[in-house]
Amino acid sequence: NAGVTQTPKFQVLKTGQSMTLQCAQDMNHEYMSWYRQDPGMGLRLIHYSVGAGITDQGEVPNGYNVSRSTTEDFPLRLLSAAPSQTSVYFCASSYSSLGPEAFFGQGTRLTVV
């Protein structure tokens, strides 16, 4: 049982480049989400999904796209990277947004230069 697997762990991008952060879970969780973590700002929700084929915007969605074609996978796409997107990104999954458990991936430290 791997839990939530998030890749890559580190990434450096040039401004304007695009990339996809991968997230997969093997717990058959319906709810998956992406957060960014910046110093002094806690975790902020980017996008979330309540099930396959359903996605919605969170607090800070601009510059990011997501899709949920399967229950297991929830990739996050950066369309045209900007220095303001330098952050640590976490994927998370849970049975539902009402708990009882939320599992986080290991995180991706992204630097945009």
Added chain:
Amino acid sequence: GENVEQHPSTLSVQEGDSAVIKCTYSDSASNYFPWYKQELGKRPQLIIDIRSNVGEKKDQRIAVTLNKTAKHFSLHITETQPEDSAVYFCAASTGNQFYFGTGTSLTVIP
């Protein structure tokens, strides 16, 4: 949307003392309140949670209290140990989204 405020931002306690972290929320529709511990360079991990139909929940040295009327909830850690040193986040969920506090950096001094 929901606004979660967390205090204090930093907290230092002597080993064996208690630590209390407080959070307030703005949306009365929030009904699930988890707490996470994040060690340096690691992922957040759920340590305890409480639902809106419960006023208090305890798990060994950790307890959480919820006051729905005042819209605040608190984390209590008793008999603190050096391994409790970490950043703690509170969160509130209205049903589809989690809103996190800005975190409390707890240092337990041996």
